[in-house]
Amino acid sequence: APYFPSFTNVENAEKESETNVPTMENVSASTQNEDLPNVAILATGGTIAGSGKSGTDTTDYKAGELSVEALIEAVPEMADIANISGEQIANVGSPQITNEILLELGNRINELLATDDVDGVVVTHGTDTLEETAYFLNLVVKSDKPVVVVGSMRPATAVSADGPLNLYNAVLLASSEKSKGKGVLIALNDRIGAARYITKTNTTVVDTFSATEEGYLGRIVGGVPYYYNESAKKHTAETVFDISDIKELPQVDIIYSYQNNPRYMIDAAVENGADGIVLAGSGNGSLSSAYVEGARDAIESGSEIVVSSRVGGGTVSPRDSFMTSDSLNPQKARILLMLALTVTDDDEEIQTFYNEY
Numbered sequence: 001a002p003y004f005p006s007f008t009n010v011e012n013a014e015k016e017s018e019t020n021v022p023t024m025e026n027v028s029a030s031t032q033n034e035d036l037p038n039v040a041i042l043a044t045g046g047t048i049a050g051s052g053k054s055g056t057d058t059t060d061y062k063a064g065e066l067s068v069e070a071l072i073e074a075v076p077e078m079a080d081i082a083n084i085s086g087e088q089i090a091n092v093g094s095p096q097i098t099n100e101i102l103l104e105l106g107n108r109i110n111e112l113l114a115t116d117d118v119d120g121v122v123v124t125h126g127t128d129t130l131e132e133t134a135y136f137l138n139l140v141v142k143s144d145k146p147v148v149v150v151g152s153m154r155p156a157t158a159v160s161a162d163g164p165l166n167l168y169n170a171v172l173l174a175s176s177e178k179s180k181g182k183g184v185l186i187a188l189n190d191r192i193g194a195a196r197y198i199t200k201t202n203t204t205v206v207d208t209f210s211a212t213e214e215g216y217l218g219r220i221v222g223g224v225p226y227y228y229n230e231s232a233k234k235h236t237a238e239t240v241f242d243i244s245d246i247k248e249l250p251q252v253d254i255i256y257s258y259q260n261n262p263r264y265m266i267d268a269a270v271e272n273g274a275d276g277i278v279l280a281g282s283g284n285g286s287l288s289s290a291y292v293e294g295a296r297d298a299i300e301s302g303s304e305i306v307v308s309s310r311v312g313g314g315t316v317s318p319r320d321s322f323m324t325s326d327s328l329n330p331q332k333a334r335i336l337l338m339l340a341l342t343v344t345d346d347d348e349e350i351q352t353f354y355n356e357y
């Protein structure tokens, strides 16, 4: 077959999969191979679970259509490397991922990894906001066991769908002792990336995910993970963030900089109760006078301000006037500010988080 057969007929995949993919609750000891690690796949939707009208439909398809059972049954080779269980956390395109879903996902992963029954977790996710979820998990998972976030750019129904091998590779990484203690990983296109450093860089192409200058951790070659680097930033078991009792995350908004920008968006965020605002400054976090004044007033009103950059790479250098995001892009700087505000509203402490995480 020119492309992965089980993924090409979504109707059959759905029909065949109505039963029997084990969840951690009903996984039966008799179906387990004791020599293999146990990997739980938590599905949230995205293009990896997407379905189009034809094999060449790569833009008008619907994300979040296939169930976790269908994804698992489409890649039977995963059973050779791990005992697989599946859970459906959500089934949405990733722009629909909310703070509520993040909290549910993070708490469920911590629950699973705290048991001896799960050795690693794979999260299937839409690529548009994948880096935000991965970085969130990087900060709240309380375990050294591997957590791998994976997606695809082509829907499951496409010719040369990239989902099946990406999913297999994610399970491979989640099953590997070598992946322990590396922080949350992002696995696409045979590359192993750290959640802290990976970002989406292209609207449509398959190799859209890139590491920032800080680099990749490694790659997968012939079904074997090769690691070369480690992240110098704190993650997972060594972080201070604890979401077990958190019902709602603080409201943090992102506001973009551009020539002639009016300050009313900052004012509107404050009026709507933003606990924090990340400013996507230009260059090295530079801001117009309108934004500087708006941001000063926002601080007076009790909102925290963090300056990141719209540039897409580099470190925003420290300054006296506002906190800065180190090398976190605005969307990841927002994730860290939400979590930081669950711990403190002290600027110095929050700045230290930006430098350490």
Ligand SMILES: NC(=O)C[C@H](N)C(=O)O
Pocket (backbone or CB within 6 Å): 045, 046, 047, 048, 063, 092, 093, 094, 095, 125, 126, 127, 128, 129, 151, 152, 153, 154
């Ligand atoms: N490739 C993808 O997964 C894009 C999709 N719109 C999503 O983020 O859910």
